[in-house]
Amino acid sequence: MRAIADSTVVLRPHELRLKRRSNSSLWQIHYKIGSKKKWLRITSKTSDLDAAKQVAEDLFHESRVLEKRGLSVVSKKFKAVAQVVSNNLKAQVKAGTGKKSYADYYRAIDSYLMPFFGNHHVDNITPALISDFHRWRTEKVGYELKASTQNNHNAALNCVFDYAVEQGYMSESQRPSTKNTGEATEARGIFSTEELIELQQFIRKWGAEGRASKSRYLRELLGLYITFIACTGVRPGTETKELKWKHIEFIQKPSMRVIHITLPQGKRGGRELVARNELWPLLEKLRELQPEYKDLTLEELIAKKEDKHLFRMRDGTRPYNLVNAFGDCLRESGLSKGDKDGKPRSLYSLRHYYATQRVLEGLDFGQLAKQMGTSILMIERHYSHLKPLMIAEQLAGKIPDDKTAQADEILRYMNASPVRNDVISLVGASTGIYLPLVEANPKATKELKDELNKALGKAT
Structure with a gap:
């Protein structure tokens, strides 16, 4: 078993301890709460050992109460959490191991989510704030985004929340519901x-x-x-x-x-x-x-x-x-x-x-x-719906004159x-x-003729 350094003071075995780094006079609090296996760290902001012990005990008891109430023990700004998620998505896209949609997610995080939610604590994103985000986004782009785009934004937001829950920055009960106010994407007009x-x-x-x-x-x-x-x-x-x-x-x-x-x-x-x-x-x-x-x-x-x-x-x-x-x-x-x-x-x-x-x-x-x-x-x-009949009619050299929906599609797209x-x-x-x-392009023509002649075994 590894020996504890002289600068470490154990207050609760496997749960709470103070540690002073060699390059700092301040005591740092290391603590674990409940089933959390990860050590959480925060500065006591004091170099006095007795004062640091009191701060640590107070923090430990407050954290236990928060966990029992289903609240996050550690609070982080949204930007800090979202930046980690965005970087992870970018790394997976670059390595070719992530889903194709990950590129849409990190763009949504960088361009929309961090600019709006960045300075809010991730465990304090409320439904009212989500509604404010929708209004802000519409003003930013000048129109209501389509439902498919909003779905990507919502998925990106949930990626941030997933990571925050995993790291203990928020609890599942603090995750707000997302919403989609966009219209379904309409087929675009066509050109002949x-x-x-x-x-x-x-x-x-x-x-x-x-x-x-x-x-x-x-x-x-x-x-x-x-x-x-x-x-x-x-x-x-x-x-x-x-x-x-x-x-x-x-x-x-x-x-x-x-x-x-x-x-x-x-x-x-x-x-x-x-x-x-x-x-x-x-x-x-x-x-x-x-x-x-x-x-x-x-x-x-x-x-x-x-x-x-x-x-x-x-x-x-x-x-x-x-x-x-x-x-x-x-x-x-x-x-x-x-x-x-x-x-x-x-x-x-x-x-x-x-x-x-x-x-x-x-x-x-x-x-x-x-x-x-x-x-x-x-x-x-x-x-x-276009391919089978369109190709058949085109090969036959005919344009259908019946009144079916397929015939209408063919007449819409076909050209003489x-x-x-x-x-x-x-x-x-x-x-x-x-x-x-x-x-x-005579040069391209000559190149083509030369290639054909070679293939036929003729002299150029």
Whole structure:
């Protein structure tokens, strides 16, 4: 058995003792209460041994009373507890051992819970304070968060409470009930290819009408940003904010060259995707917007791995808020709601457009889920009702004329032209380049021909 140091005074064996550290004249109280196996520590704030003994005995008796009443023995500020929980969640996400939802939890803790509850004691979070938090949060963001987002916040709050109970900073009886005042998430409005092309035509005119150069630059970039999301399916904001030129590469495959994009951050961390080949004119246009790259070809810029953001305006600055600009654009163009479904549109409607186009194309749900950084369950939930009949009708070259709900869905999404032509048309509307890759990029054409000739054993 380890010998007790000379600076330790035992008041109650295995329950209460005083200890003075070599670098301090003050006595520290170490105590255990009830079934707690962990030693709790607090300073006596005195160097007098007799006084320290009295403080320790008083603290011990008060703590026993608190435990019998089902209250916390040690009180901690919410911020101190929440910071530990947030750091633990971040470490698990980084190590790949945590749930995907942990990223949502630590963001909620850092951005909402600690700023509001931080200076309150964790064992004194009351239902009234929870209600005040809801009002504060609504004022902070300017609107009532959807039910799904509030569920994430509530789960994050309970993670903090779980840890506080485990550490003895609060009792289970002191845990307040959370509430959800948000509405269920509504399906977003959809876009057809024709509507997106109409939107791009409007943006060209709208951009030229901007009084200030900053407005014209922002609107010009917005048009390219819209098409990029519609053609890649990335999450606007979360996955585009830190996207840089160095995250894009051209990879030569046996029959074609593909555009490979590594998204550095997003809803569930970083991920990779393969963009459609028709996207290259859009990248070329983004290169043209940035004067420092005027002497580089797109291929040279991609090979250079530049550590600069992809979405920058002509003056080199990054846009402050493309969400508001997109909302203004929809209102001015009269396209804020879908003609077919009447639902409000947002930037996420472009991601929905991408998924719909891929379903039309017959892409496997598993591949689409991986490409979009989501689950197969989510893809099936939103698109399984479209796939079987849509693909069958498309292959047969017919559009159903019956009055079923499935037929209405098919008519809503189907376009007369092939999906690939839709993408080329959309990219062309935003860049002014309508030619397919092999026609507009001779270098890529030659590379492809050389590869084919090698495969056929012919001399180039």
